Amino acid sequence: MTIDWSQFSPLSAFSGGLLIGLAAAAFILLHGRIMGVSSILGGLIGSAKGDRGWRLSFLAGLIAAPILAKLVGFMPSVRIDQSLLGLVFAGLLVGFGTSLGNGCTSGHGVCGIARLSPRSIIATLTFMAFGMLTVWLMHRIQVAA
């Protein structure tokens, strides 16, 4: 293992993390809800009418974020090297998996860990391990091909 210092950005990562934590804190303190994106989005599927408003408002805020960032001249880099077919396959896995496991990086990885929930700690270790394993395997396949 070598550390890629050229990409290392602990300060922006930590400040972004603080904003994410602030949002998660505001969501539970003001609205009494866990800020977990996969559950908020997935809950729209087959939800009762009165249960949709808060989900849609939150998601609209997420979508608006890069528009606001662009207005103040902040455009972070986005590097997507995958093929369309690869993205469809990955998207299906992310959707199916987060729905089956009841959470993703925000619900389990941030809120669940902050609540010291054993379920969320196990879930986070699992998706991190499988994410790392997948990246490792993809490298092997690319080298072989």
Added chain:
Amino acid sequence: MIRRISEFFVGLLFGLGLLISGMTDPGKVIGFLDVTESWDPSLAFVMGGAVLLSFFAFRISRNWTASLMGRAIILSDLKMIDLKLILGSALFGIGWGLSGFCPGPAIVSLATGETKTLIFVMAMIAGMGLEKTYQRFHPV
């Protein structure tokens, strides 16, 4: 109405945090997961900052009967560590490693206008729909 506006701003704050942190760049996410080759550990600091602040919020609200805006506090009361949790998280991890996208950053990236993000989000919603349909016919 005030609730809807407040929820919107929480989403906005979360989205800005994701953008600043680097989580919305699939290349950076894959660099973080790439522990065996050239590892970029930055994103561990995202989780550090996020958990730090939310930890106190969950502590403070632990014995509350309602939120500051007078709403019920809804936490998951699931306790069991079962196959569903492990299998679901493993599948999510594989998709995350393949694409560099998890649900929050994927939605934030929609407005960047890249067709690829739109395709990913549509596939992700389809995956959620498939799982919910599967659960309906095979309740565990």
